[in-house]
Amino acid sequence: MAGKFFTKPGSEYGDRVPKGQHLTNGFPVLTYGGTPHVDRDTWQFRVWGLAKETTFSWAELMAMPQTDFTADFHCVTTWSKLDVQWTGVKVVDFMKHVEVDPAAVHIMEHCYGDYTTNISMDDFLREENFFAHTVFGEPLPPDHGGPLRLVVPHLYAWKSAKWINGLEFLSKEELGFWERNGYHHRGDPWKEERYSGR
Numbered sequence: 734m735a736g737k738f739f740t741k742p743g744s745e746y747g748d749r750v751p752k753g754q755h756l757t758n759g760f761p762v763l764t765y766g767g768t769p770h771v772d773r774d775t776w777q778f779r780v781w782g783l784a785k786e787t788t789f790s791w792a793e794l795m796a797m798p799q800t801d802f803t804a805d806f807h808c809v810t811t812w813s814k815l816d817v818q819w820t821g822v823k824v825v826d827f828m829k830h831v832e833v834d835p836a837a838v839h840i841m842e843h844c845y846g847d848y849t850t851n852i853s854m855d856d857f858l859r860e861e862n863f864f865a866h867t868v869f870g871e872p873l874p875p876d877h878g879g880p881l882r883l884v885v886p887h888l889y890a891w892k893s894a895k896w897i898n899g900l901e902f903l904s905k906e907e908l909g910f911w912e913r914n915g916y917h918h919r920g921d922p923w924k925e926e927r928y929s930g931r
């Protein structure tokens with residue numbers, strides 16, 4: 734009976750757990766470096782590069798449509814957490830407020846605390862991606878990326894930047910922190926795109 738709550742992907746979850754991953758019931762914190770503490774009052778989000786430079790305040794983000802999401806979360810260190818409940822703003826809704834140059838094909842995600850990770854426009858603009866400020870009904874805690882993080886469910890979670898505060902639109906791929914340090918450039922968990930490769 735109890736077995737179905739434990740770590741081996743059972744038949745009912747197996748098709749949702751990529752090869753080489755195991756389920757966790759907790760919600761581990763995975764951060765390189767320290768946890769930035771940022772107030773919503775002073776929080777800012779900037780868009781630049783091949784896009785009209787724009788700065789968003791917390792109030793402007795909250796004025797955008799708010800949506801609930803249920804998403805699975807796959808960390809390349811082999812844990813997966815299913816059915817995480819989030820609230821936030823869809824990337825496609827946010828992007829209605831951004832004027833992007835058609836020459837932009839890639840993005841660098843920037844964060845408080847200086848972490849970076851890169852993503853293609855195609856992977857970023859998917860309907861299921863979102864910026865989250867709430868998890869399981871509570872304000873997103875600082876160690877999980879509050880006030881705001883990106884969530885990109887179809888890629889390994891290192892692409893889901895915590896404390897995200899900027900998007901730099903690029904005419905070609907550039908590499909973020911882990912990508913420069915041996916991680917795969919794209920990171921599809923269903924193809925086990927873990928380390929070194931495009």
Ligand SMILES: Nc1nc2c(c(=O)[nH]1)N[C@H]1C(S)=C(S)[C@@H](COP(=O)(O)O)O[C@H]1N2
Pocket residue numbers: 760761762763764765766807808809844845846848876877878890891892893894895896
């Ligand atoms: N800014 C920032 N974002 C980050 C990271 C980080 O170190 N810094 N770690 C990434 C990794 S490797 C994972 S698995 C997830 C972990 O999110 P969690 O700590 O909320 O579980 O955040 C990602 N986003």
Ligand SMILES: [Mo]
Pocket residue numbers: 763808809810890891
């Ligand atoms: Mo990770």
